[in-house]
Amino acid sequence: MCTGKCSKVIAISLYVLAGVSIICNIMAFFPGWSTEYTKTDGEGNGARITDEVKYMGGLIGGGLMCLVPAIHIHLTSSNGCCANRCGMFLSIGFAAAGVVGALYSLATSALGLANGPVCLYADTTSVLVWGRPFLNNNGSYLGNSDLWKTCLEPEDVVQFNLGLFATLVVAASLELVLCAIQMVNGLFGCLCGTCGGKEEA
Numbered sequence: 001m002c003t004g005k006c007s008k009v010i011a012i013s014l015y016v017l018a019g020v021s022i023i024c025n026i027m028a029f030f031p032g033w034s035t036e037y038t039k040t041d042g043e044g045n046g047a048r049i050t051d052e053v054k055y056m057g058g059l060i061g062g063g064l065m066c067l068v069p070a071i072h073i074h075l076t077s078s079n080g081c082c083a084n085r086c087g088m089f090l091s092i093g094f095a096a097a098g099v100v101g102a103l104y105s106l107a108t109s110a111l112g113l114a115n116g117p118v119c120l121y122a123d124t125t126s127v128l129v130w131g132r133p134f135l136n137n138n139g140s141y142l143g144n145s146d147l148w149k150t151c152l153e154p155e156d157v158v159q160f161n162l163g164l165f166a167t168l169v170v171a172a173s174l175e176l177v178l179c180a181i182q183m184v185n186g187l188f189g190c191l192c193g194t195c196g197g198k199e200e201a
Contacts, residue, residue, distance in 0.1 A: 003088060003189035004077045010182050011074035014098070017171045017178075018067040021105060024164045024171070025058030031117065031161070032154030048130055050117050050161060057108030058168045065101025066175045069094035073182055076189070088189030091182060098179035106172035109165045114139040117161040119151035128152070 029049060031037050037048040072094045076087035116134030123129050133150045134141040141147045141158075148158040 003185050003192065004084070006185045007073050007088075007091065007182065007189065008077035010178050010185070011070045011077065013178055014066050014070035014073070014175060017175050018063050018070060021058040021062030021066070021168060021171045021175075022064075024167050025053065025056055025063065028053040028058070028161070028164045031157045034154065037154055048118050050112055050115075050132075052108045052112030052115065052165070055108045057105040057172075060104070061101040061108070062105030062168060062172045062175055063101075065104070066098045066179070069098035069179065069182075076186075085190050088186045090186075091189070092186040095179040095182035095186060099176060099183070102172045102175035102179060105168060106176065109168035109172060112161065112165040113142065113169065116141055117151065117157045119157045120153040121150050122152070 029038055031049070069091075072087075073091050076084055076091045116132055116137070118130065118132055120128055120130055121133045123131075134147070142162070151157050154160070
């Protein structure tokens with residue numbers, strides 16, 4: 001496969017993954033499919049949203065920081081002046097920015113999975129409190145669905161966070177791989193051109 005065609009495939013894949021990351025991060029702000037938990041209460045307590053959601057790894061890292069490189073990479077897939085060697089060279093830098101964004105999204109999502117959600121639960125004295133009951137479990141709650149009932153509110157918040165953060169982890173991992181491939185592809189494209197003319201022949 002020539003470097004130009006490879007760039008196009010990578011760019012289209014990054015568009016999809018960036019879109020998925022942005023959507024998942026936005027959805028994560030509404031646990032239980034409700035806006036109720038994004039509001040502060042009358043006692044001065046902040047929104048009851050998982051901290052890792054607020055870091056916006058999916059929106060900024062896996063989303064915007066991968067979307068901008070995807071646009072540039074897509075543009076470099078065409079055969080421009082000098083077989084677009086300059087564009088392919090620049091795509092290395094853009095892909096590197098995408099790697100950083102994907103790593104940020106991956107780190108925040110993995111941390112969100114390990115620490116668990118913010119929810120209403122009964123503490124050791126059976127008093128209902130808002131907090132993170134799985135914070136010190138090192139992610140061990142993930143394999144024990146019986147523990148998920150610890151969270152009383154929002155409804156099914158553990159499954160909600162698990163689904164969204166797991167999707168973000170997968171999307172970020174794929175973005176990381178694709179951007180790394182584009183860095184190598186960009187290097188070959190810089191040396192050899194996009195070979196668009198060869199495809200047309």
